[in-house]
Amino acid sequence: METGALLTDLYELHMMQSYHALGMQGTAVFDMAVRKLPEGRNFLVAAGIEQVIDYLTGLRFTDEDLGWLDNTGKFSSAFVRWLADFRFTGCLDALPEGTVFFGDEHVLRVTAPIAEAQLVESRIINLMQLPILVASKAVRCVLAAQGREVIDFGLRRAHGAEAAVLGARACFLAGYSATATVQAGQRFDIPLAGTLAHAFIQAHDSEEQAFAAAARTCPGGCALLVDTYDVPRALDRVARLALHLREKGEGRIDAVRIDSGDLAAQSRLARGVLDQAGLGDVRIIVSGDLDEHRIATLVGEGAPIDAFGVGTQVITSADAPCLDCAYKLAEYEGRPRRKRSAGRQSWPGRKQLYRCRDDDGAIVHDTIGLECEAVQGCPLLEPMMRDGKRVCPDATLAHLRQTLRTQLASLSPELLGLGPARALPVHISTGLRALVEEVDRHFP
Amino acid sequence: METGALLTDLYELHMMQSYHALGMQGTAVFDMAVRKLPEGRNFLVAAGIEQVIDYLTGLRFTDEDLGWLDNTGKFSSAFVRWLADFRFTGCLDALPEGTVFFGDEHVLRVTAPIAEAQLVESRIINLMQLPILVASKAVRCVLAAQGREVIDFGLRRAHGAEAAVLGARACFLAGYSATATVQAGQRFDIPLAGTLAHAFIQAHDSEEQAFAAAARTCPGGCALLVDTYDVPRALDRVARLALHLREKGEGRIDAVRIDSGDLAAQSRLARGVLDQAGLGDVRIIVSGDLDEHRIATLVGEGAPIDAFGVGTQVITSADAPCLDCAYKLAEYEGRPRRKRSAGRQSWPGRKQLYRCRDDDGAIVHDTIGLECEAVQGCPLLEPMMRDGKRVCPDATLAHLRQTLRTQLASLSPELLGLGPARALPVHISTGLRALVEEVDRHFP
Numbered sequence: 001m002e003t004g005a006l007l008t009d010l011y012e013l014h015m016m017q018s019y020h021a022l023g024m025q026g027t028a029v030f031d032m033a034v035r036k037l038p039e040g041r042n043f044l045v046a047a048g049i050e051q052v053i054d055y056l057t058g059l060r061f062t063d064e065d066l067g068w069l070d071n072t073g074k075f076s077s078a079f080v081r082w083l084a085d086f087r088f089t090g091c092l093d094a095l096p097e098g099t100v101f102f103g104d105e106h107v108l109r110v111t112a113p114i115a116e117a118q119l120v121e122s123r124i125i126n127l128m129q130l131p132i133l134v135a136s137k138a139v140r141c142v143l144a145a146q147g148r149e150v151i152d153f154g155l156r157r158a159h160g161a162e163a164a165v166l167g168a169r170a171c172f173l174a175g176y177s178a179t180a181t182v183q184a185g186q187r188f189d190i191p192l193a194g195t196l197a198h199a200f201i202q203a204h205d206s207e208e209q210a211f212a213a214a215a216r217t218c219p220g221g222c223a224l225l226v227d228t229y230d231v232p233r234a235l236d237r238v239a240r241l242a243l244h245l246r247e248k249g250e251g252r253i254d255a256v257r258i259d260s261g262d263l264a265a266q267s268r269l270a271r272g273v274l275d276q277a278g279l280g281d282v283r284i285i286v287s288g289d290l291d292e293h294r295i296a297t298l299v300g301e302g303a304p305i306d307a308f309g310v311g312t313q314v315i316t317s318a319d320a321p322c323l324d325c326a327y328k329l330a331e332y333e334g335r336p337r338r339k340r341s342a343g344r345q346s347w348p349g350r351k352q353l354y355r356c357r358d359d360d361g362a363i364v365h366d367t368i369g370l371e372c373e374a375v376q377g378c379p380l381l382e383p384m385m386r387d388g389k390r391v392c393p394d395a396t397l398a399h400l401r402q403t404l405r406t407q408l409a410s411l412s413p414e415l416l417g418l419g420p421a422r423a424l425p426v427h428i429s430t431g432l433r434a435l436v437e438e439v440d441r442h443f444p
Numbered sequence: 445m446e447t448g449a450l451l452t453d454l455y456e457l458h459m460m461q462s463y464h465a466l467g468m469q470g471t472a473v474f475d476m477a478v479r480k481l482p483e484g485r486n487f488l489v490a491a492g493i494e495q496v497i498d499y500l501t502g503l504r505f506t507d508e509d510l511g512w513l514d515n516t517g518k519f520s521s522a523f524v525r526w527l528a529d530f531r532f533t534g535c536l537d538a539l540p541e542g543t544v545f546f547g548d549e550h551v552l553r554v555t556a557p558i559a560e561a562q563l564v565e566s567r568i569i570n571l572m573q574l575p576i577l578v579a580s581k582a583v584r585c586v587l588a589a590q591g592r593e594v595i596d597f598g599l600r601r602a603h604g605a606e607a608a609v610l611g612a613r614a615c616f617l618a619g620y621s622a623t624a625t626v627q628a629g630q631r632f633d634i635p636l637a638g639t640l641a642h643a644f645i646q647a648h649d650s651e652e653q654a655f656a657a658a659a660r661t662c663p664g665g666c667a668l669l670v671d672t673y674d675v676p677r678a679l680d681r682v683a684r685l686a687l688h689l690r691e692k693g694e695g696r697i698d699a700v701r702i703d704s705g706d707l708a709a710q711s712r713l714a715r716g717v718l719d720q721a722g723l724g725d726v727r728i729i730v731s732g733d734l735d736e737h738r739i740a741t742l743v744g745e746g747a748p749i750d751a752f753g754v755g756t757q758v759i760t761s762a763d764a765p766c767l768d769c770a771y772k773l774a775e776y777e778g779r780p781r782r783k784r785s786a787g788r789q790s791w792p793g794r795k796q797l798y799r800c801r802d803d804d805g806a807i808v809h810d811t812i813g814l815e816c817e818a819v820q821g822c823p824l825l826e827p828m829m830r831d832g833k834r835v836c837p838d839a840t841l842a843h844l845r846q847t848l849r850t851q852l853a854s855l856s857p858e859l860l861g862l863g864p865a866r867a868l869p870v871h872i873s874t875g876l877r878a879l880v881e882e883v884d885r886h887f888p
Binding site for chain 2: 003004006007008009010011012013014015017018019021022024026028030065068072074114118121122123125126127129130153155156157158159160161162163164165166167180181182183185186192193194195196197198199200201202203206207213214216217218220222227228229230259260261262312313316317318321322323327328329332337338339340341342343344443
């Protein structure tokens with residue numbers, strides 16, 4: 001999903017041109033921080049860093065881009081020529097994917113010549129926001145499912161192609177067992193899962209025929225959709241077919257899927273019918289506008305469900321489809337900077353996030369402090385790129401899932417719950433507070 | 445933004461393999477319909493058809509795709525070989541982009557051999573949902589702005605690259621004047637607009653220096669951001685600089701942008717300072733989490749604002765980030781089909797949407813009827829593709845914007861308002877009702 005250097009805001013190019021014309025080549029430090037947690041989230045999950053590294057590594061203006069820029073009449077020829085050799089030569093520090101974080105904290109820091117660090121603002125936020133949103137909601141579904149499988153069914157309702165594929169990755173990072181999105185499986189080696197659509201059932205002259213055809217043509221086992229016409233009747237048909245297949249040794253029915261109606265009642269009905277027929281190994285998958293709250297309710301009611309197919313609500317992070325985040329200049333040419341815009345103040349200087357844990361490893365509080373300051377706690381931002389090159393090890397998705405699982409174990413039950421929790425304390429170091437005062441004295 | 449044939453759900457491929465194995469090559473008719481309007485929308489705007497045509501026209505499995513599918517072990521070699529020659533050979537009928545439509549109505553119909561029509565389900569919904577959502581919210585901003593400019597600032601908060609670019613297109617279709625997303629300008633010839641970021645101001649040792657540098661390096665005129673430190677002080681600096689530039693004949697300040705705080709009060713302050721300095725031609729742009737309601741309030745208060753920069757709320761359709769839509773089989777091999785799943789029933793048969801207007805051209809009601817039926821009103825779905833080839837004329841975005849403007853003129857003030865309105869009546873034809881009964885008798 002190559003998107004190119006022109007996936008940026010016009011003002012980034014305007015500013016680059018000005019920096020270039022002014023000879024401003026100093027090093028800038030930018031932070032991407034989330035100002036506050038969205039309602040309905042007690043913590044967020046860092047995600048999308050891998051894609052940011054890919055983007056920065058491959059960043060080039062193609063001849064076509066340059067010709068087009070030249071033709072707009074908005075840019076000088078000298079600037080356009082300079083862009084031909086443009087590369088990202090800077091440094092990237094970030095929270096490793098799967099790290100949990102909280103409001104006011106920064107997830108990423110770019111240190112680079114200012115024109116480079118400026119250009120990448122728009123795309124970095126665009127690349128990071130969705131994976132963070134999706135991972136942070138998906139993990140709530142995984143927690144609510146209490147060990148039952150959760151499967152990503154999000155492609156169709158994702159906001160475009162990239163959201164679908166990166167969203168599927170974020171779901172898997174959060175602990176889902178599989179995705180239905182084939183391209184995500186292909187690109188990230190995520191296990192794929194899929195059943196049948198109503199259309200398959202409807203295209204046959206009867207439901208019995210459709211079920212038999214599905215079983216015959218999916219010799220590896222199939223999941224039958226039972227709510228096209230009438231669920232109880234469909235379940236009887238599944239049971240008869242499964243027994244028939246077992247007798248003949250011809251194929252297998254793995255699961256039934258229920259996609260509408262009262263999922264608790266229908267899953268109980270399904271379990272009853274299947275068990276009575278000796279089909280205890282046929283699993284029950286449910287779907288249909290599920291989110292963490294509906295999953296928790298179904299689990300709480302003891303509904304005999306083996307897997308939840310979750311799409312729309314998570315892939316769009318429907319209850320919080322955007323993050324209040326920003327990418328802000330914190331230092332230029334070694335001098336700290338901050339903005340003071342009403343309600344949108346930013347922290348100056350080269351910062352680090354420090355995490356304090358108790359003796360059992362539980363997170364007690366975080367501190368936003370200066371990198372050069374002695375602050376209690378473990379630093380969280382890690383080097384990802386130096387001089388335009390990746391320096392962090394390749395991490396498999398399996399490894400990132402493990403990072404997140406470990407982190408979850410260090411959160412209190414209250415933060416892990418679906419209801420609102422008291423915020424984890426995030427302190428500001430004395431060094432950082434002093435720096436704010438100093439910067440404000442210089443910029444009246 | 446080539447995304448390929450594997451941007452689909454696994455179950456589409458499962459079903460295709462089954463159709464192939466079963467020799468099911470009959471023609472299927474699928475409708476994509478929106479079940480009901482999201483809250484906060486009195487009508488929707490059709491958008492994204494152009495991208496669906498591109499997708500269907502270019503649909504191929506590459507050698508890499510085929511090799512990968514083969515390696516999954518999920519598909520027979522015969523099926524994978526068959527996919528090598530796969531093309532979309534069917535027909536597409538749809539509402540032209542810019543058409544307004546209502547709940548329960550279908551925006552698109554695919555008529556094709558069932559395996560083809562099935563494969564494309566996931567991506568068609570994925571491609572259409574976001575442009576419909578964005579255009580339908582963007583048009584509310586345009587209406588609220590009452591002739592003032594609205595500019596798309598959505599890239600950073602869009603859900604990924606494709607959402608940003610297709611969202612920018614949908615905003616322009618809805619009547620925005622420009623976008624900040626360079627790639628959308630490049631790809632769709634949308635006018636570009638952009639100002640400065642806070643970082644540019646902060647990178648200079650003083651705000652005066654920053655403003656002067658921006659003016660010097662943007663000889664075509666620039667928009668200065670005035671809320672980095674202190675708005676009143678910044679406005680005085682802008683006024684002094686503008687007068688100085690005017691005296692020297694050295695560059696021009698086009699506009700100021702206010703991005704935080706009380707936008708009504710600050711725009712009044714800005715207008716006052718600028719007018720008093722004889723700078724009546726310097727425009728005022730505001731931004732900062734705007735949506736149609738905030739725009740309406742600002743316009744209602746008489747805030748002297750010339751342009752609204754709108755990002756997050758529209759590009760994510762934040763108050764309604766998903767559509768309750770579906771792509772459902774309506775006919776197979778000439779026989780009508782429907783599903784009856786609880787709360788998700790679909791309409792059978794080859795249908796058309798008929799729109800009735802009064803003598804002044806105002807829309808009175810729509811009717812969902814059968815294509816072969818005599819129904820009062822003008823048919824709305826138009827042929828877009830036949831036998832896999834585009835048959836509709838190329839339509840420029842300028843033309844689509846005009847389509848929408850004309851349609852808006854035929855909606856009642858109540859439907860055009862931002863508050864909830866009585867729904868426009870959508871009738872079901874007698875022919876369609878009779879067909880439902882007939883189908884249900886056949887599928888007990």
